[in-house]
Amino acid sequence: MKKVLIANRGEIAVRIAHTCAEAGIASVAIFADPDAEALHVRVADEAYSLEGEEVADTYLNVEKILDIARRSGADALHPGYGFLAERADVAQAVIDAGLIWIGPEPQTIELLGDKVAARKIAEKVGAPLVKGSDGNVPDSRKAREVAEELGLPIAIKAAYGGGGRGMRVVHRLQDVEEAFESAVRESEAAFGRGECYLEQFLEKPRHVEAQVIADKHGNVFVLGTRDCSLQRRNQKLVEEAPAPFLTAEQNDLIVNSARDICREAGYVGVGTVEYLLGASGTISFLEVNTRIQVEHTVTEEVTGLDMVLAQLQIAAGERVPLDGDVQPTGHAFQFRINAEDVGRGFLPATGTIDVFDPPTGPGIRIDTGVHTDSVISGRYDSMLAKVIISGISRKHAIRRARRALKELRIRGITTVLPFHRAILEEEAFVSDEGLGVYTTWIEQEFSDRIKDDPDFRQAVPSQERVRMMIEIDGKNAKLGVPAAFMRALVAGGDGGALDALDGSVSGQEPGDQAELRSPMAGTVLKVVASEGQDLEEGDPVVVLEAMKTETPIHAHRAGTLEELAVSTGDKVTLDDVLARIVTE
Template identity: 50%
Template sequence: MTGEPTMQYGKFDSVLVANRGEIAVRVIRAARDEGIRTIAVHAEADSDAVHVSLADEAHLLPGTLARDTYLNIERLIDIALATDAQAVHPGYGFLSESAEFARAVLAAGLVWIGPPPQAIEALGDKVKARAVARSVGAPLVPGTSDPVSSAAEVAEFVEAHGLPIAIKAAFGGGGRGLRVVRDASRIADELESATREALAAFGRGECFVERYLEHPRHVEAQLLVDSHGNAVVVGTRDCSLQRRHQKLIEEAPAPFLSDEQTTTIIESSVRIGAAAGYVGAGTVEFLVGADGMISFLEVNTRLQVEHPVTEETTGVDLVSEQFSIARGEWLRVPSTPSPRGHSIEVRINCEDPAAGFRPAPGRITVWDFPRAPGLRLDAGVETGSVVTEWYDSMLGKLIITGKDRRTALARARRALDEIRIEGVPTVLPLDRNILAHHDFADTFAVHTGWIEEHLDELVDLAGDDEAADSTLVEVPVGRDRHRIHLPGLAVLGDRAAEIKSRAVRSGAGIDQGDVAVIPMQGTVVRVAVSEGDRVEKGDLIAAVEAMKMENAVLAHRAGVIVGLAVAVGDVCSQGEQICRIEADSAE
């Protein structure tokens, strides 16, 4: 590329942490351990966030939306230069896999704590990444060599290779912009949905298609490569327990792999990194089919959320290694370490499993964790923190380590029983049931679709925890009742019962049986109906994005759409009217 800035490696004593939440806290603490001055940034909604108070100094990113704040490259560079930052660490998410941001950092004369922009482009584009993997002989399932341009092109692929298929964002990850298609009649709708979500999340809507492996495990390799060409896989992880392609529980090392499978994964990862000119920390991800077949999935050109389980089982501080590589030093990990013990990470997401995993912003009134051997908490919140609807729903993660997998599981179950989080719902009740399930604990019969297959059972078992939740209100919508969290009830004492009663009597403004409402505060990204349309129960009305998740709003009854009150781009509050569905003679 003409004018490509040169990667700069060298000492630095100050770093701008271009992120928020748990990962910003993690990087700031690692930097302070090494005597590096830290500069934090924050949106208006994050003014009181933990990472802001931990940093040596913090600077405002005016606005609330991600595009105006944590995705604002020009503003981030301005702050870095104004504060005399010498390096930039992007964390994960946001701009961490943006070649444009990496180039802007380098062009400003700063050290970029990440891979070269060319490697980000080669591996961040999933189509190009597949080409790199293919060129070094890594295992692959069939897929398109370029992004698809139409539903017809997807249909042609299906005719040649069969169903199911996965439609994937070419410039993203984390499950956003990914749709699994098992019915050919759904191709057009799912391609449109994947494209729209990819565009909103990553600024690029291109998608490619590949055969979808049924019931695969998700296994990844933690790669480190220095600027001198030395590469090592620090360890493997299993991240199969996912919902909507978002990981919930991870562990290291990846259990129940044969020596041959482990060798294939490690050697393929090193070859992929070398072919792409990679430098830094990265993760090479694979799917392992039920029949043992391994297929390259993607490369995440950044630190992973689940990196602590590798740290705990290898003794390698991966953020410190990122700093070392960025300084131009030789790898301090000469070969793949032998794992010591076993580690499990449980993500703590502010979502309500009993209400379709709806994000649930609010104030955390209790944040209390056990202290015991083998427990580590990485979090971006504390008691009193306000969880906003604008960003990711993950509050933190609990990492549990034992001498072996059995010990780690026992410690994890005990720790989850002792945790107290109040004020907002979390997925911890679901996590408890997963860790207790024999498929995970005894036979390891889990796969990437396992949670969806067992979701009704897992959520039903979690019901007792929710029944005791003082923030939960049941609101009637037609003949159905929907559970909505009002986190403020937790701090209102005796007034809570009165407010609950009034909310149920009035339906919190939605007791009319013909009203369809916004399920959580968020941004409308699709309106699927028009005034006067007739819908059946279960038809899509709209899609709302909250905390980086797209949530479908379905018709709760059959009828005719009237009083349509929202449009794409509207930022709406929970309970706000979308439209009315009036009964007609066809109902």
């Protein structure tokens, strides 16, 4: 292996390029037009344009990517996570092109990528498992029937999904059909397949996983556990290793069954076996992720292993340099720094990063794909960076994390930093007695605090900015200002132009009170309500998609839907009018 094409973007592409450099292997980056100045393009040895903007035409275009591999002389391809990482057909196409695929065998991806088939393997080896549907469910009507049989709450899951996408947890029978259809849509958008199945959902579950590493020589080892319970919309925000407050019996059950599942599946490479741990102590197998995970960093910090390097070695046919399972040392956390507005229910945020000033000091690691002046659009995942903190104990790592997140400065775009700083003061998270958070803890127990605490109500950055060069003490400096503010200056301070700043200058509430405005930039996936319909406050009107996440937009007041301003497929920006709801 001499040259690796990195079929990804963002922090994972940077991460892979770094390891390639340290291993003496050349790296090749690919980039869509909006990523021409991205960090992963800078750090790779070579970079090739995918000549396009949309994901389907760039990072998901296998033909373009393989052509770049041929032109660059790459002899291997690393898919990272997301995009093409868990597609068996892509793995086979890479192998057929004469390249080394850095990941599990295509047949293993196909087998374990089907969550229903993975459940059968787990059942065969005696892994803990809750009841579920007998295979995929064909439609929403059948989903309701299955939910009645299994009992509530139930989880609707994408059979070929991962990362929390295509998953819905339902507590009321009348919500099953809409939730099923939403899961299917999101799965089709994220993974190209919409098959979904149902299984019982454990109340207040923790999310615990085991990191597995296996080579082509029959060695299968477990590198300890992680806890990923702190989530919003079934997607992780904070991860830690090892998983705290497990009994010896629970730990052994997770570790041993993870090893058995991967051995039975003939797994080769780095992968993760995920479980739910219910409040009652019940453990249930969830799925196998056939790729490196976002949270691999915390396992690296407590084991001292470079897991990307291990992937390269395994793909090259080498043995895993271990004699057995690894016992973690110390404790590590990972905080995902997402471009999301906590005060608005973690809605995706877009804009330009004016300042990115990371913390420094012992035990602090920053994995990122952005820098000052990076433009964050709604095309990709919302994660900007990962702050990884390690310490000699969980308590020590928490203290270190408080300092690091206090030092981290990001300006120009709204992020989840206020949440991370707050969670490090929450007894449910930092207690020495046990972990009080669970996968829906934010929605069930923390959301009221978000509504009431002014610290979570960040100013929303302008979606449209103008950059100019100015001179300060004889030196040139770049200044970014809201475009509306610049228009106001050009107009001689005209008040009408200043109104475009959402009242931040004039102090007035802009717009018609009947207007339902978009709280985010995105694409209209579905129009739920119809003109002339009577609505109650909170009724769904449209569903938007941004950063691979569906967000229902609800009526801001009761009334009659007089006018719909958008249709399915329309692009909207922050504060665009979606509809008009009038009262008598």
